[in-house]
Amino acid sequence: MIDFVQNTLDGVMIGSSYALLALGFTLIFGVMRRLNLSYGPTIMIGAYLGTLLNVQLGAGAAAVAGATVVGAALAGIYVERLCFAPMAAGAGIASMVSSFAIWMQLEQAAILVLPRHTYAFLPLTTGAPLTLGPFLVRLDYAAMLVAAAALAAGVYLILYRTRLGLGLRAIVGNPVAAHLAGIDVRFSTLTAFALASAVGGVAGYLVLAVDQQVTPMFGMWATFKGLIAMMLGGLGSIPGALLGGLLLGVVEAQAQWYFGPHIRDLLTYAVLFLVLVVRPTGLMGEAPPADAAAPGRA
Amino acid sequence: MLEVASLVTAYGKIEALKGVSLSVERGGITCLLGPNGAGKTTLMMTIAGILRPRRGSIRFDGAELAGLTPAQIVARGVALVPENRLVFPQMSVRENLLAGAYQRSGASEIAADTKRLYERFPRLSERREQLAGTLSGGEQQMLAVGRALMSRPRLLLMDEPSLGLAPIVVDEIFRIIAELNADGTTVFLVEQNAHKALQVARRFYLMEQGRVTFSGTPGQLAEDEVIQRAYLGTRRAAV
Numbered sequence: 001m002i003d004f005v006q007n008t009l010d011g012v013m014i015g016s017s018y019a020l021l022a023l024g025f026t027l028i029f030g031v032m033r034r035l036n037l038s039y040g041p042t043i044m045i046g047a048y049l050g051t052l053l054n055v056q057l058g059a060g061a062a063a064v065a066g067a068t069v070v071g072a073a074l075a076g077i078y079v080e081r082l083c084f085a086p087m088a089a090g091a092g093i094a095s096m097v098s099s100f101a102i103w104m105q106l107e108q109a110a111i112l113v114l115p116r117h118t119y120a121f122l123p124l125t126t127g128a129p130l131t132l133g134p135f136l137v138r139l140d141y142a143a144m145l146v147a148a149a150a151l152a153a154g155v156y157l158i159l160y161r162t163r164l165g166l167g168l169r170a171i172v173g174n175p176v177a178a179h180l181a182g183i184d185v186r187f188s189t190l191t192a193f194a195l196a197s198a199v200g201g202v203a204g205y206l207v208l209a210v211d212q213q214v215t216p217m218f219g220m221w222a223t224f225k226g227l228i229a230m231m232l233g234g235l236g237s238i239p240g241a242l243l244g245g246l247l248l249g250v251v252e253a254q255a256q257w258y259f260g261p262h263i264r265d266l267l268t269y270a271v272l273f274l275v276l277v278v279r280p281t282g283l284m285g286e287a288p289p290a291d292a293a294a295p296g297r298a
Numbered sequence: 299m300l301e302v303a304s305l306v307t308a309y310g311k312i313e314a315l316k317g318v319s320l321s322v323e324r325g326g327i328t329c330l331l332g333p334n335g336a337g338k339t340t341l342m343m344t345i346a347g348i349l350r351p352r353r354g355s356i357r358f359d360g361a362e363l364a365g366l367t368p369a370q371i372v373a374r375g376v377a378l379v380p381e382n383r384l385v386f387p388q389m390s391v392r393e394n395l396l397a398g399a400y401q402r403s404g405a406s407e408i409a410a411d412t413k414r415l416y417e418r419f420p421r422l423s424e425r426r427e428q429l430a431g432t433l434s435g436g437e438q439q440m441l442a443v444g445r446a447l448m449s450r451p452r453l454l455l456m457d458e459p460s461l462g463l464a465p466i467v468v469d470e471i472f473r474i475i476a477e478l479n480a481d482g483t484t485v486f487l488v489e490q491n492a493h494k495a496l497q498v499a500r501r502f503y504l505m506e507q508g509r510v511t512f513s514g515t516p517g518q519l520a521e522d523e524v525i526q527r528a529y530l531g532t533r534r535a536a537v
Contacts, residue, residue: 166400
């Protein structure tokens with residue numbers, strides 16, 4: 001029982017960074033109705049920028065964190081300009097495939113600049129874990145949970161309390177009507193991309209600071225985790241992204257403890273399949289509006 | 299006020315507008331009638347900047363609109379109430395109206411306009427915190443009109459506002475159109491309901507197969523003929 005609770009605790013904390021990954025992913029999907037496969041590699045580019053500063057100039061943890069977030073946002077803007085902005089409405093597949101191509105490009109770019117397979121990533125803290133009765137709480141896990149909660153609240157406030165958020169929700173609701181209401185859909189979309197990638201950058205930084213190492217494969221890892229958590233929770237749903245992330249974290253932590261790392265991944269995908277079979281739109285997802293493919297979306 | 303000249307808009311190789319020219323007079327209600335597929339909605343979407351014309355010009359108070367973004371066109375004072383209303387279903391009535399004022403600054407003026415709108419549309423006032431997707435068709439139409447008005451347009455484009463509404467609601471919509479016009483908003487209205495449209499219009503155009511085939515005042519053509527051509531088009535009427 002103690003193990004089960006400890007695993008759940010660990011799972012929720014790790015899951016909070018999955019939730020952030022899914023949150024960024026779902027923001028992009030909600031606004032574009034298109035899948036950005038190079039979402040993870042975008043985050044990896046941010047992490048590599050941070051690593052480059054650390055390796056070349058000896059930058060500290062704060063600078064690495066800042067560079068990871070800013071780098072991810074800039075790479076997100078690059079992906080939006082290249083794979084999403086120029087693609088006509090109704091060319092969602094073209095966007096998706098080109099975002100896959102950019103994934104490969106970003107990975108190669110990272111390898112060119114920092115050719116070793118693995119680089120050390122500065123830890124956030126090496127302090128001793130807190131003890132709560134029989135349970136242990138790692139400080140970097142706790143930081144993950146706090147940062148994720150704060151960032152999710154921040155994104156919520158942006159979406160529901162600001163003009164930008166009003167515009168973004170309008171675009172999600174009906175892009176043609178958003179244009180007609182006078183919303184600058186292209187600029188708002190670009191902003192959403194940068195914001196989502198920055199959120200992903202925070203998640204990526206927190207995960208890497210726990211792992212204390214980074215490889216170019218981190219991009220693939222982040223896309224996979226974000227995608228699974230988003231699909232579990234429901235495409236385009238913000239509460240769904242948070243729930244999906246936490247659930248993924250807990251399932252992984254339990255499976256890892258009881259069955260080992262290989263069975264863990266099998267079990268995770270089995271859970272994803274089960275959820276999708278029972279609820280094709282994910283746990284909290286709604287069926288997309290009938291006019292989701294209306295012209296003028298991009 | 300609005301001068302459309304030789305406007306061509308195409309979907310791929312198919313030209314939906316084959317050189318449309320018409321004008322909307324300041325202060326009046328101008329109607330555009332025609333059968334399904336004539337290109338009426340394409341014209342409205344082109345004026346609003348959602349569709350880009352291949353050729354031709356759209357001049358509003360002397361300035362060219364063709365090539366501007368929809369947001370820039372709204373900023374110039376032209377707002378479209380689109381066919382099928384297209385409200386933001388997951389947003390409240392209040393937020394839908396706020397979205398209509400997206401281009402404007404000045405929170406107090408926007409609040410004052412919202413208050414005036416609620417007075418004009420008491421049903422929307424009662425449902426201000428309700429999600430727009432849960433409103434009835436007529437209420438959604440009023441919301442779509444209200445949203446467009448929140449940008450303070452000088453020219454209001456309306457695409458089939460009576461579509462799918464009960465006759466009593468249609469009457470109300472037309473009453474509102476007449477009121478808005480009396481308050482100084484120029485209206486350019488696309489309608490299937492030729493009878494209703496001719497009652498309010500100062501001038502009307504008939505459009506068939508991407509071309510304007512008649513322009514005049516409501517007295518100039520027998521209502522029967524207008525209705526026939528508006529619903530069926532000339533070619534079929536001649537058979």
